[in-house]
Amino acid sequence: MAFKEYRLGAAMVGGALGLSMTITIFMPSFDLRSAVSTKMALEKQLSAGFDIGFGYADPLLLGINRPITVDLETDPKTGAKLDPPVRAYVYKAGVPMPPNIRHPHDLGKGVQDLSESQGQISTVSGSNHSKGSQEGVVFTLALGEFNGEELTYIENASVTKGWTPDATLAAAGDKNTHLISKGKTEFVVQGCWWCHTLLPEQTQDWQAFGAPPYLGDFNGENPTAFGSDRKAPDILHVASRNSSREWMMMHFFNPRLVQVNSIMPRFDYLWGDKDAQGNTIDFDKWRAEYKEYSEGKRTYPPEVPDYAPDSEIRALIDWVLSLK
Amino acid sequence: MLFKYLSAKNEDIPPGSAAIFFGFSAIFWFVVGTGLGSFNAAKLAFPDFVTGTELFAFGHMRQVHVLAVIVGWISMAFAMTMMYMTPALGNTRMWSEKLGLWTALLWNVGLSSALLSLWIGITSGREYSDFAWPFDLVILLGVIAPLCVNVIMTIAHRRTQGIYITNWFFGACTFMVGIVLLVGNSPEYFHLTGLSEAYLTWWNAHNLLGLWITPVAAAIAYYTIPKLTGNPLYSHRIGHMHFWSIVVFYSTPASHHLMSSPLPEWLKSFASVEGVLILIPAVAFVANILLTMKGKWSMFVENIEIKFSVTGVFLAIPLNMQGGFQQTRSINWFIHGTGWIVAHAHLALLGMSTFLEIAAVYFGLQQMLKRKLYSLALANFHYWFVLIGFCTYWISMTIAGLIQGAGKIYEVPYIDVVIAEHPYMIARWVGGTMVFTGNLVWLYNMWMTARVGTLVPDGRYAHELAYER
Numbered sequence A: 001m002a003f004k005e006y007r008l009g010a011a012m013v014g015g016a017l018g019l020s021m022t023i024t025i026f027m028p029s030f031d032l033r034s035a036v037s038t039k040m041a042l043e044k045q046l047s048a049g050f051d052i053g054f055g056y057a058d059p060l061l062l063g064i065n066r067p068i069t070v071d072l073e074t075d076p077k078t079g080a081k082l083d084p085p086v087r088a089y090v091y092k093a094g095v096p097m098p099p100n101i102r103h104p105h106d107l108g109k110g111v112q113d114l115s116e117s118q119g120q121i122s123t124v125s126g127s128n129h130s131k132g133s134q135e136g137v138v139f140t141l142a143l144g145e146f147n148g149e150e151l152t153y154i155e156n157a158s159v160t161k162g163w164t165p166d167a168t169l170a171a172a173g174d175k176n177t178h179l180i181s182k183g184k185t186e187f188v189v190q191g192c193w194w195c196h197t198l199l200p201e202q203t204q205d206w207q208a209f210g211a212p213p214y215l216g217d218f219n220g221e222n223p224t225a226f227g228s229d230r231k232a233p234d235i236l237h238v239a240s241r242n243s244s245r246e247w248m249m250m251h252f253f254n255p256r257l258v259q260v261n262s263i264m265p266r267f268d269y270l271w272g273d274k275d276a277q278g279n280t281i282d283f284d285k286w287r288a289e290y291k292e293y294s295e296g297k298r299t300y301p302p303e304v305p306d307y308a309p310d311s312e313i314r315a316l317i318d319w320v321l322s323l324k
Numbered sequence B: 001m002l003f004k005y006l007s008a009k010n011e012d013i014p015p016g017s018a019a020i021f022f023g024f025s026a027i028f029w030f031v032v033g034t035g036l037g038s039f040n041a042a043k044l045a046f047p048d049f050v051t052g053t054e055l056f057a058f059g060h061m062r063q064v065h066v067l068a069v070i071v072g073w074i075s076m077a078f079a080m081t082m083m084y085m086t087p088a089l090g091n092t093r094m095w096s097e098k099l100g101l102w103t104a105l106l107w108n109v110g111l112s113s114a115l116l117s118l119w120i121g122i123t124s125g126r127e128y129s130d131f132a133w134p135f136d137l138v139i140l141l142g143v144i145a146p147l148c149v150n151v152i153m154t155i156a157h158r159r160t161q162g163i164y165i166t167n168w169f170f171g172a173c174t175f176m177v178g179i180v181l182l183v184g185n186s187p188e189y190f191h192l193t194g195l196s197e198a199y200l201t202w203w204n205a206h207n208l209l210g211l212w213i214t215p216v217a218a219a220i221a222y223y224t225i226p227k228l229t230g231n232p233l234y235s236h237r238i239g240h241m242h243f244w245s246i247v248v249f250y251s252t253p254a255s256h257h258l259m260s261s262p263l264p265e266w267l268k269s270f271a272s273v274e275g276v277l278i279l280i281p282a283v284a285f286v287a288n289i290l291l292t293m294k295g296k297w298s299m300f301v302e303n304i305e306i307k308f309s310v311t312g313v314f315l316a317i318p319l320n321m322q323g324g325f326q327q328t329r330s331i332n333w334f335i336h337g338t339g340w341i342v343a344h345a346h347l348a349l350l351g352m353s354t355f356l357e358i359a360a361v362y363f364g365l366q367q368m369l370k371r372k373l374y375s376l377a378l379a380n381f382h383y384w385f386v387l388i389g390f391c392t393y394w395i396s397m398t399i400a401g402l403i404q405g406a407g408k409i410y411e412v413p414y415i416d417v418v419i420a421e422h423p424y425m426i427a428r429w430v431g432g433t434m435v436f437t438g439n440l441v442w443l444y445n446m447w448m449t450a451r452v453g454t455l456v457p458d459g460r461y462a463h464e465l466a467y468e469r
């Protein structure tokens, strides 16, 4: 067969691309797979649940079919007092499981072993990746020892303590319920990450924005949504600097209420139509009054309406305040 | 007008139909995309501009702009050039003009629905692959795959001996971008999580730029410059060096987008070094093209396509100097996450790549329509508005980025940085709006060309005729 330059060429393109992919994808996969989940990763994974992006369980990204995080002061089964309060992650029936329940290997050495042997995570009944379990599950975090090392692992409290989703939610009450997963969905959908990063840099930066993350801090998170473009402060640890719900409320309704020079957009539309008392929110009136205020015709800005417990802004603030 | 060919027999479709369809679609998306860009820029300069509605919030619009310009304008302009350059270089016709027309139709429909769904908030939350995965599949299987088959089959059925460098790029890049989309979106298909997800997101983004946008733009210049000047390419060998070093070096430094994340240190160091090696293809390309211009520099003033092309090549020089060095650790820690990167992104896409494509679309549409450009004055207006608008954008965002970088390392309270950036945000908005205005004029000019442009006689090139207006 005659020499054909394009045959050789095509083979060489394939070879070059293959080599490049071996180095940039295959080789790093060993490093990445050996990452051991830290406590931060487990908290993020359990509170956020399965993929935040588009999926069957929540195709329109409305924050439905998502886990709920609660702080328990009493035991949902026995009614005994819990001191200090215990954080539990409630997956109602049909809510997709967090990724590493299906793929425990990604929890990393030690955490996987403890979660399986002590935490009983392999017993999640009828669990299915995207459909969730039939009766629902409640997870908690626990401390254990593996080869002399202290590690945090996942516990299936439905099995170890007999906590059911409904009893757990009832025991916590609305005040101690945090819609963190729905809030992270809002973060992704509203595009906060085009301005805010979730990645303090490994430079001096961390003195203002908190510790840069470690290798195991992301296991089980999807999407990580680090953000590439920082037009605003990093918010990975924002709740450690500022945990005031009041401030967040005013800041989201109109950032210029608390920071006149801010370029952050108003997120007043996340309040929905009704306020906490069920009254219709009159946005036009609010804006007109705010305009008078900004022109110096009023001494005080108009009051920011209280948000309804099922509003999107409530979930978003719950999520922001979970970023310790 | 072109729709009647969708069901015609392949032989009955006039050559160039697919190129024309793609060409006008590309210009349309260019207008839409830059309009969105200018809207976003206004929001960053004046946060209370159009406020209080979810759909017009910055966070809903930004990714629509980015994907409209990348998948709509840039990639469709690429497809347009492939539809006329590949057969011309093989002395044949397109393998299937009909498949080309269908690809263009599906591309427009798929992209519109993908952008609409992204706009209302259905997203994967992964930058540059923001579309929900069903749309990723549509783009991969319905758009890139048929384009790749069409291009490679046309090259295989060529009636020339060798394969010219442009076609090497076209064939390889349409194939490689398919692989990139397949692997890069795997976190969505297979629910990968954590750093693997983050890394693959940027692997995908990097290689979209490195194995698709920059090399194909360069390949276009390898065609337009020799064709228009009549000079042969200075060196086909240097062209091949460019091609091979792109495949080898440009496909590797993906992790330089995540230098401040806890990825393995060896990977980051590797990316740093490989990134500098990008200078090899870069210098090869720029030198090769500028040497081809020898003796024809008057065309840089007189000929609109050469004006755009050569400006694009000039813009490749600062682009590659930035690109080569900004991922070294010592520089990256200063500029990472700042407006500098936004400026660099626009230098690559709106500067180098877009200028080269505009030239090729001007040239190709006149050639395929067999009509001379309607108005040189409007084309010059277009050139200067895009150039001045772009430079305003680029310079203002670069300065803003340096301010942000300084604010970052000296730990200035963040709000002071926001205040300091404000004038540059306004400048960027003004510059971007100029680009948008220029493009509107271009769309009009091209439309009038199609309708009333002077007919080009057979066997003649449009640029050989004198302008009548």
Ligand code: HEM
Pocket (backbone or CB within 6 Å): A194, A228, A229, A231, B033, B034, B035, B036, B037, B038, B039, B040, B041, B044, B062, B065, B066, B069, B070, B073, B074, B341, B342, B345, B346, B349, B350, B354, B428, B429, B431, B432, B433, B435, B436
């Ligand atoms: C009318 C002209 C344009 C304007 C006003 C404009 C404006 C913008 C704005 C405001 C952003 C967001 C940047 C940020 O987050 O700080 C952006 C991002 C982007 N634009 Fe444009 N743009 C224009 C034209 C283009 C064109 C022609 C392209 C490509 C062909 C392009 C590609 C991009 C890309 C890739 C990004 C993402 C940058 C990043 O991730 O940092 N833009 N553009």
